Amino acid sequence: MANASHGGNTAATVWNLCEPVAAELHLDLWDVRFLKEGASWYLRIFIDKEGGVSLDDCEAFSRAIDPVLDEADPIAQSYCLEVSSPGIERELTRPAHFEACMGETVYLRLIRPLEGRREFKGTLTGFEGGVIELTDEQGGVLRFSQKDTALCRLVDDYFGG
Incomplete structure (x- = not known):
């Protein structure tokens, strides 16, 4: 049995197992999370592809990764x-996520308030060295350290939200 710890190390190990399987199925691996909710543990694997994933894609990936996880x-x-x-309002957690979503509208929530505010919305205009750069509706440029953010996700503006 592999000696994996909870959370980050487990997610990183699973990521390495999933990446070639996703590539083989012409899918992109978006994120891997290993979380405890109540008494249960969940391994959540998020996949993506150009044009979005279908239920069939999720099922095919699940069937393909199951024996890999069992063996490892x-x-x-x-x-x-x-x-x-x-999802449409996907969370951005990795450098590749930020790079792929440049120019998109994002919602960002800080762990601790900055000048009385914890929530910000703007266009993602930069990400370098762990610093997220947003341009707000007034054209102001805001910079946040990723380690100070509780959440950064895309905003679905389809219905003006």
Whole structure:
């Protein structure tokens, strides 16, 4: 049995196992999360592709990754495997996410308030060295350290939201 710890190390190990499987199925690996919710552990794998993923894509990936995970056995405890799309309002967590979403509208929430505010919305105009750059509706440029953010996700403006 592999000696994997919870959270980040497990997610990184699973990411390495998933990446070639996703590529083989012409999918992009968006994120891997290993989380405890209540008494249960969840391994959530988010896949993507140009034009979006279908239920069939999720099922095909799940079937393909299941034997790989069984053989590698990177997780000691029992868990529930969930494979899904990151969604329209996907969370941005990795440098590649920020690079892929340049020019898009994002919502950002800070861990601690900055000048009385924790929530910001703007156009993603930069990401370098762990610093997220947004341009707000007034044209002001705002910079936030990624380590100070609780959440950064795309905003679906389809209905003006």
